[in-house]
Amino acid sequence: QVQLQESGPGLVKPSQTLSLTCTVSGGSISSGSYYWSWIRQPAGKGLEWIGRIYTSGSTNYNPSLKSRVTISVDTSKNQFSLKLSSVTAADTAVYYCASDPLEYWGQGTLVTVSS
């Protein structure tokens, strides 16, 4: 059973870069069975797809965030990461990592953008 766990700072200052890591256990991130995705959800609102990465490093991003987003993978650590630059209060949300297809999800981590 694949499990995912997000980690990273829960508070980020405006204009800074949000950085999160997702650790995959119960399976190899290099297996080729999945892409690896990031999704976010502001409090009380719906889900927003941020982007995804394949084990090869190939990425797809949401155009609405593309200029600020970088997703990377570290196969040696069985991890993939999200960086979102120039954050504002509108980026405050619960951030989820997930396999893609979206079969397995992390528990989510709340990131608040505030000074």
Add this chain to the structure above:
Amino acid sequence: DIQMTQSPSSLSASVGDRVTITCRASQGISNYLAWFQQKPGKAPKSLIYAASSLQSGVPSKFSGSGSGTDFTLTISSLQPEDFATYYCQQYNSYPHSFGQGTKLEIK
């Protein structure tokens, strides 16, 4: 971008009822559609993929249908644990957009 519109946005039903939630895509997505269930404070749970395929471990009371632009999620014999918010998602083209959600509440 493909817009996904769910209806209704909220729905009240009783234990034992059968309910149907609709998801409409702004353009054709073949059968590249998934359904998720989310309970408060929890991550979404995958129910259905490829419009009608049940995810492993999901009870058969959940069923999906549709192709092209119109899709439905049907839940039969509602139980207390089924009251949650349901989302559809298209993965035919980028970005892989979600519907706005349907909140299923106990009547």
